[in-house]
Amino acid sequence: MRAGFVAVLGAPNVGKSTLVNRLVGAKVAIVSPKVQTTRSRLRGIRVVDEVQIVFVDTPGIFAAKRRFERAMVHAAWSGAHDADAILLLVDARRGLTGETGAIIERLKESGREALIALNKIDLVPRQRLLPLAAAVEETGLAAEIFMVSALDGNGVDHLLAVLKDRMPPGPWLYPEDQLADISERLLAAEITREQLFLQLRQELPYAVAVETEGWTAARGGAVRVEQVIYVQRETHKGIVLGKGGQQIRAIGTAARAGLAEALGRPVDLKLFVKVRQRWPEDPERYRDIGLEYDV
Ligand SMILES: Nc1nc2c(ncn2[C@@H]2O[C@H](COP(=O)(O)OP(=O)(O)O)[C@@H](O)[C@H]2O)c(=O)[nH]1
Numbered sequence: 001m002r003a004g005f006v007a008v009l010g011a012p013n014v015g016k017s018t019l020v021n022r023l024v025g026a027k028v029a030i031v032s033p034k035v036q037t038t039r040s041r042l043r044g045i046r047v048v049d050e051v052q053i054v055f056v057d058t059p060g061i062f063a064a065k066r067r068f069e070r071a072m073v074h075a076a077w078s079g080a081h082d083a084d085a086i087l088l089l090v091d092a093r094r095g096l097t098g099e100t101g102a103i104i105e106r107l108k109e110s111g112r113e114a115l116i117a118l119n120k121i122d123l124v125p126r127q128r129l130l131p132l133a134a135a136v137e138e139t140g141l142a143a144e145i146f147m148v149s150a151l152d153g154n155g156v157d158h159l160l161a162v163l164k165d166r167m168p169p170g171p172w173l174y175p176e177d178q179l180a181d182i183s184e185r186l187l188a189a190e191i192t193r194e195q196l197f198l199q200l201r202q203e204l205p206y207a208v209a210v211e212t213e214g215w216t217a218a219r220g221g222a223v224r225v226e227q228v229i230y231v232q233r234e235t236h237k238g239i240v241l242g243k244g245g246q247q248i249r250a251i252g253t254a255a256r257a258g259l260a261e262a263l264g265r266p267v268d269l270k271l272f273v274k275v276r277q278r279w280p281e282d283p284e285r286y287r288d289i290g291l292e293y294d295v
């Protein structure tokens, strides 16, 4: 038996969560077209033959300034710290950006080697991939280079096979049928947050936090879930609610469907919107999602 951790690192929006979902074969991480959708570390688990691979999805790494951003980036690096393998993801369409270059430098300084995957190859003509692969090779960090599309699955099986071979001997870390290591409450909050990222415009999703406050059994095997959406301003509350409550209903409908599917039972979802101006300075909001406050 073998088992180990693979940390999936990269700049924001390169497709880390999409790839983790693809590697696990189930949706364990939320995905959106916006940067910083992922706020903390999340483990997705896949068994291949007698090897258990635990994928650690991480927040994007960038030059963080605000406290909450710093906490996210810190969580990403600590995900790499005790991993058996590091998989660095590069957006093939954007190439070796400054953000990715900075990650490569830091990994090299720490003396770690990494597998590097060029992702989103479905968006890039073949002849542009080869020079990019050469440039990646030149960094001297890559133990091996892969070309994948997390979206359509191209190249992912080969990547999985190589990762499997790199896992150390040892007992499995989770039960055979477990797909993710996340509490149901946090999963539920993440599913609602994904809708906020998908349905709200521009910067608003970054100003929002979701917390599951109530979880009670209801009739017919259903579960009643109560969540609070924290916003920072009264005007934001108005936008989240929408005209006549239209927006919050749309968010609730989509989130309830997603949650019912994830839990495999009917869900009665109640959403409340509260203004808490300083939630990004509230240690409790960090603890809830597994972030460190003071980094
Ligand atoms: N075309 C294409 N889009 C992708 C691929 N992988 C991810 N995306 C998209 O890139 C965006 C960011 O993905 P996400 O997984 O949230 O990135 P993360 O921030 O690195 O976790 C989403 O809109 C994804 O649908 C891919 O292989 N091809």
Ligand SMILES: [Mg+2]
Pocket (backbone or CB within 6 Å): 016, 017, 018, 029, 030, 031, 037, 038, 058, 059, 060
């Ligand atoms: Mg992500």
